[in-house]
Amino acid sequence: MDLLTLIGIAIGALAxxxxxxxxxxxxxxxxxxxxxxxxxxxxxxxxxxxxxxxRFFDAIKQLRMAFVKAPRVDEASLAAVLEWGDQAKLNxxxxxxxxxxxxxxxxxxxxxxxxxxxxxxxxxxxALERELEATGRKHMAAARVxxxxxxxxxxxxxxxxxxxxIQVTGHLIEPAELGPGIAVAFVATLYGLAFANLVFxxxxxxxxxxxxxxxxxxxxxxxxxxxxxxxxxxHTIATRLAGEVGGKSGGLQGEANVWALDTTRAS
Numbered sequence: 001m002d003l004l005t006l007i008g009i010a011i012g013a014l015a016x017x018x019x020x021x022x023x024x025x026x027x028x029x030x031x032x033x034x035x036x037x038x039x040x041x042x043x044x045x046x047x048x049x050x051x052x053x054x055r056f057f058d059a060i061k062q063l064r065m066a067f068v069k070a071p072r073v074d075e076a077s078l079a080a081v082l083e084w085g086d087q088a089k090l091n092x093x094x095x096x097x098x099x100x101x102x103x104x105x106x107x108x109x110x111x112x113x114x115x116x117x118x119x120x121x122x123x124x125x126x127a128l129e130r131e132l133e134a135t136g137r138k139h140m141a142a143a144r145v146x147x148x149x150x151x152x153x154x155x156x157x158x159x160x161x162x163x164x165x166i167q168v169t170g171h172l173i174e175p176a177e178l179g180p181g182i183a184v185a186f187v188a189t190l191y192g193l194a195f196a197n198l199v200f201x202x203x204x205x206x207x208x209x210x211x212x213x214x215x216x217x218x219x220x221x222x223x224x225x226x227x228x229x230x231x232x233x234x235h236t237i238a239t240r241l242a243g244e245v246g247g248k249s250g251g252l253q254g255e256a257n258v259w260a261l262d263t264t265r266a267s
Contacts, residue, residue: 035188042156059145081224150200157192
């Protein structure tokens with residue numbers, strides 16, 4: 001679990017409350033359920049109007065991306081591709097039919113299954129690229145729902161403040177009530193800005209980074225599987241893909257050379 005998201009939200013909220021308290025404010029003043037209902041309810045309604053049911057629920061489901069570590073293109077993922085290339089070099093593509101695919105990334109598992117079924121390189125490339133594009137499009141559409149919420153929340157915060165000020169004008173004959181009433185009215189603006197800049201937009205940014213990282217990993221698998229389909233050696237695959245892993249290519253290149261040497265000796 002990625003605790004940085006929760007820690008960031010907690011620190012941001014604490015900073016706002018602490019700063020308000022240091023200026024002489026009372027925490028209870030910030031607890032205004034009416035303002036909260038206007039901001040969250042209005043934002044929810046606007047987001048639902050702009051999206052379909054499927055995309056709306058997908059946005060809620062994909063929210064978990066902000067709280068889990070993103071998959072990375074690292075030495076282990078590239079080493080796995082090189083190992084598949086080594087198996088294909090030794091035993092042919094039919095070796096993937098009996099291969100245990102548990103624990104392998106779903107995208108890579110799909111590619112290995114296609115390789116085992118004997119499809120051509122062109123068909124493999126077309127199928128995986130279509131899946132890659134569809135996955136990116138679907139996930140980004142879900143993430144943008146939270147970006148939309150970040151755009152609407154401040155507006156509904158202002159709307160809540162206007163509604164509060166309308167109520168305040170009804171007490172103009174009671175000057176003692178004006179100050180507290182105006183303060184309460186502006187809490188809605190605070191809620192709108194806080195939810196937008198401390199929750200909705202950061203969540204969108206975190207989800208987008210997660211999606212981009214996952215797509216880079218899928219692209220690595222795509223390039224590796226295509227190279228295997230073209231019957232390239234592990235050495236060639238490593239040369240082609242090592243640049244995807246920054247600062248780790250040297251060790252991987254050496255490992256690929258060992259695999260290539262072993263393959264040559266075996267043949």
